[in-house]
Amino acid sequence: MSSQPVFSQPEEAGFLPIAQLSLLVTKLMALGYRCLGPTVENGAIVMRELDAPDGLPRGLQAAQAPGRYQLTRDPLNRYFAWANGPQAIKPLAFSPEESLWRVERDAAGALQFAPVLPATPAQAIIGVRACDLAALALQDAHFLQEGRRDAHYAQRREQLFLVAVQCAEPGATCFCASTGDGPTPTVGYDLALTELAEGFVTLAGTVKGQEVLNALGLAPATPQQIEAARQQGQTAAASQTRSLPSRNLRDALMSRLEHPRWDEVATRCLACGNCTAVCPTCFCHAESDVPALDGQASQHVRMWDSCFGESHGHLHGFNVRPDIRSRYRQWLTHKLATWHDQYGRSGCVGCGRCIAWCPAEIDLTEEVAALTRSEVKP
Ligand code: SF4
Numbered sequence: 001m002s003s004q005p006v007f008s009q010p011e012e013a014g015f016l017p018i019a020q021l022s023l024l025v026t027k028l029m030a031l032g033y034r035c036l037g038p039t040v041e042n043g044a045i046v047m048r049e050l051d052a053p054d055g056l057p058r059g060l061q062a063a064q065a066p067g068r069y070q071l072t073r074d075p076l077n078r079y080f081a082w083a084n085g086p087q088a089i090k091p092l093a094f095s096p097e098e099s100l101w102r103v104e105r106d107a108a109g110a111l112q113f114a115p116v117l118p119a120t121p122a123q124a125i126i127g128v129r130a131c132d133l134a135a136l137a138l139q140d141a142h143f144l145q146e147g148r149r150d151a152h153y154a155q156r157r158e159q160l161f162l163v164a165v166q167c168a169e170p171g172a173t174c175f176c177a178s179t180g181d182g183p184t185p186t187v188g189y190d191l192a193l194t195e196l197a198e199g200f201v202t203l204a205g206t207v208k209g210q211e212v213l214n215a216l217g218l219a220p221a222t223p224q225q226i227e228a229a230r231q232q233g234q235t236a237a238a239s240q241t242r243s244l245p246s247r248n249l250r251d252a253l254m255s256r257l258e259h260p261r262w263d264e265v266a267t268r269c270l271a272c273g274n275c276t277a278v279c280p281t282c283f284c285h286a287e288s289d290v291p292a293l294d295g296q297a298s299q300h301v302r303m304w305d306s307c308f309g310e311s312h313g314h315l316h317g318f319n320v321r322p323d324i325r326s327r328y329r330q331w332l333t334h335k336l337a338t339w340h341d342q343y344g345r346s347g348c349v350g351c352g353r354c355i356a357w358c359p360a361e362i363d364l365t366e367e368v369a370a371l372t373r374s375e376v377k378p
C-alpha cells in the first residue's frame with residue numbers, strides 16, 4: 001500500500017507552478033522511484049518510464065467514442081488534458097503474464113518447488129485518474145483479501161506511489177460521475193494535482209505523499225486557486241453525457257436474465273475480449289504449466305483471461321457458457337450485479353474504456369438502458 005492515508009484538506013494544498021512540474025519528477029527520482037508518465041505508443045496514451053524529469057508531454061488530448069480513440073492536440077497545451085488511455089494501473093500491479101512458481105529436479109532426481117516472486121522497483125505513476133484509483137481499490141479488494149493475499153500482486157502494489165490528476169475534460173465515453181468514482185480524485189492517492197493555467201493545486205493523501213509535498217517547499221495554494229480547482233471538477237462532472245441509471249443494478253439486471261436484448265447484443269459482439277482486456281477492474285486469469293524442453297523443470301504461469309473466451313466456460317465435460325449471449329450476459333451481470341455480493345459495490349468505475357475499445361461499438365451504458373427501461377422480466 002502507499003503508506004497510511006492522511007488526506008490533507010483543500011486549505012492545506014500547495015501550489016506547484018507550471019514551469020516547476022519537473023521538480024516533482026526530479027524529487028521522486030531522487031527518492032529512488034522509477035517514474036512513469038503518459039507516453040504516446042501506437043497512437044494511444046500509455047504509462048511508460050520517463051527518460052528525464054522534463055519528459056512529460058504537453059498538449060495531448062484523446063477524442064473517444066464507441067469504437068474510436070484518436071489523439072488530438074489540446075489548444076490550451078495542458079499536461080493532463082487527455083482523459084485516459086487503454087490501460088489504467090492494472091498491468092503494473094496485476095501482471096498480464098507471470099510465473100507464480102517453478103519446479104525442477106535436483107541432483108537426486110527429486111522435485112523441488114519454489115515460488116517465483118517478481119523483482120519490483122519502487123514506481124511512481126504520474127497522471128493517475130480518479131477512476132483508476134477506484135479500480136485499483138477494487139483490485140486490492142480481490143487480490144489482498146484476508147487469508148487469500150496474492151503475494152505477486154501485493155509485492156508490486158506496495159511499491160506504487162500514485163500521483164493522481166483531476167480530469168478537466170472527461171472523454172465522451174466517460175461516466176465516472178454516475179458511478180461516484182470521479183472525475184476528482186478523493187481517495188487512494190499519494191499526491192493529487194489539479195491543473196490550472198498557471199500551475200497545479202497539490203494535495204497529499206498519505207504520509208509518503210506529504211513528505212514529498214513538504215520536500216517541494218511549495219507556497220500554499222490561494223483560496224482563488226482552490227476554488228478554481230473545485231469548480232473545474234464540478235464542470236467536468238457536469239459535462240459527462242453518459243451515465244448508468246443506478247449505482248446498484250443488481251436486482252434490475254438479475255431479474256432480466258431472459259431479456260431479448262441479450263440476443264440482440266450477441267449478434268453484434270465478436271467475443272474478442274477487448275472490453276475485459278482494457279477494463280481496469282477485470283481480474284480473471286488462467287493458469288498453465290510450461291515445461292522446459294529437457295523435461296527437468298516447469299514454470300507455473302498466470303495470464304490474464306477473459307470471460308468472452310470459449311475456454312473460460314469449460315467445466316469438466318461441458319461448457320457453462322457455450323454462446324456469445326451467455327458470455328456477454330455473464331460479463332455485464334458480474335460487473336454490474338453480482339459484484340455487489342462479492343465486494344459490496346459495482347465492478348464498474350465509469351472509465352468508458354470498454355466502450356472506446358470495442359470494435360463493434362457496443363456501449364454498456366446503452367445496453368443497460370435498453371435492458372432496464374422495459375418491463376420484460378423472466
Ligand atoms: S463487447 Fe465488444 S470488446 Fe467486448 S467482447 Fe464483445 S465485441 Fe469485443
Ligand code: SF4
Pocket residue numbers: 275278279280281335347348349350351352353354355364
Ligand atoms: S466496465 Fe467498462 S466503463 Fe466500467 S470499469 Fe470496466 S472498462 Fe471501465
